[in-house]
Amino acid sequence: MDKKVTVIGGGNVGATAAQRLCEKELADVVLIDIMEGMPQGKALDLTEAAPIEKHDASVTGANSYEMSADSDVVIITAGIPRKPGMSRDDLLSTNMGIMRQVTEQVAKYSPNAKIIVVSNPLDAMCHVAYEASGFPKERVMGMAGVLDSARFRAFIAMELNVSVENTHAFVLGGHGDTMVPLPRYSTVAGIPITELMPQDRIEALCKRTATGGAEIVSLLKTGSAYYAPASAAVEMAEAILKDKKKILPCAAMLSGQYGINDLFIGVPVKLGAAGIEEIVEIKLTEDEDKALKHSAAAVQELVDTMKKL
Template sequence: QSSSVDGFNVKFSGTDNYEDIKNSDVIIVTAGVPRKPGMSRDDLLGINLKIIKQVAEGIKQHAPNAFVICITNPLDVMVMAFQKYSNLPSNKVVGMAGILDSSRFKLFLSLELNVPVKEIEAMVMGGHGDTMVPLPRFTKVSGKPLLELVKEGKLSNDRLEKINQRTRDGGAEIVKFLEKGSAFYAPAASGVEMASAYLNDRKKMLPCAAYLSGEYGIEGIYAGVPVIIGKNGVEKIEEISLDDNEKKEFMNSIDSVKKLWEAASNIDPSLSK
């Protein structure tokens, strides 16, 4: 009903038949059980793994050439499981994580500094969970490095760390307020941003959960990194230069993803093949 207000034309249809997604260009996967207050994303592992397997098999059969964006939590493991189950090319399967996490980081900084959110550039890497890595060193406010504002006393290190932590807890904050569900507006907007980059061949750098084949010294796992998305899906993974502390935090986040993947593989041994 909002289409007449916002001035866009679109047709919606609902279905429970995978045949209706035949030859889709883009598929955004949100299927899964949402978090409840007190739950972490990881608590959803066993339940959502079964759901992702079913979805992957349906997409493999009816839309094997689609660009697939996975939003289901725990994100990094679910997107990796989806790729395994579907056997779709890894460059055509990505996870929505970093865009959402970075947008939360930007929002909290804008509230703290009282500047428009559009004036902030920010990056969050790593797993989409409690160990995600906000990167203040790569953050700019109106073109000025964030850390310079810290040096000038416009933002204390203590406040910055609290913003970093609030970014990590951003999803849980929404779950607490909703009580019976998890975030959906911001994840939806993030997914659409990724779909637009693919459909319009924008070659835009976006932080997403992508398959790593040696980048950042990591092999055979999905994790949040800056990537270029265009008409071929993930066309390039950008390797930014991390300092020692950033590398340590990033690898700690990767280790958390690996441990959760091991847990998923124990639930379904076929994933380890």
């Protein structure tokens, strides 16, 4: 492959992302984890699946960062996962330290990479990666809106018994309970869902979307979601690697857009070879704008808390 992606964190999200990347033949993959033998074993397992899956991407496991040198994209999943009863915010202190250490190594070995943050609490961890890397804001982004929108799309398809391929949805704001699903911009074959289902069902789907991660945590009991988060991160990586100019909702550093400054928050962006090539501003109603500002305030509170740690 002429592209290289490093996935940091060999747990369920990271290993699944590595699998998706190589099976789509998007890039050669380096899987890094501090646990000795684990990333090497998973990489070998994925390599042995390659003849069956019919791809020629290489997968390498490592415990240090030398093998990651000159990566085009780095997906960071490292950190402790959520456990039942634990909010994303509870993860703040521990994962902040992990994120800073990881990102410093990324910047050292891959100074031109684009960073996709997956670790929680997502929006706050983007701030840590941005500061620790010293990269321009266009090259640091968070995977949140793609996942949240996919969940919303799945619930819409289930509710209306239609193909998920017909569904499109937008979810803005922080990756947590304050996220802002936008029914007006969510459609089935171009038809707004506001024309297809009653308001009470729309509100129920919005609520389920906002608590989608917690719902899976409560069902699994021993971990958190990983198939959909991995797919979401890989969709972002693909848009960058193929310079697709794809409009996706991602956590991006805002500089006045939507009336928000110096904060990573989920908004629609254009993803291409340079990373975030444009932040797309859509018109919001007064209630939608209020909800987005409320979500931004929750992220700001986390950022302020990190400054005190």
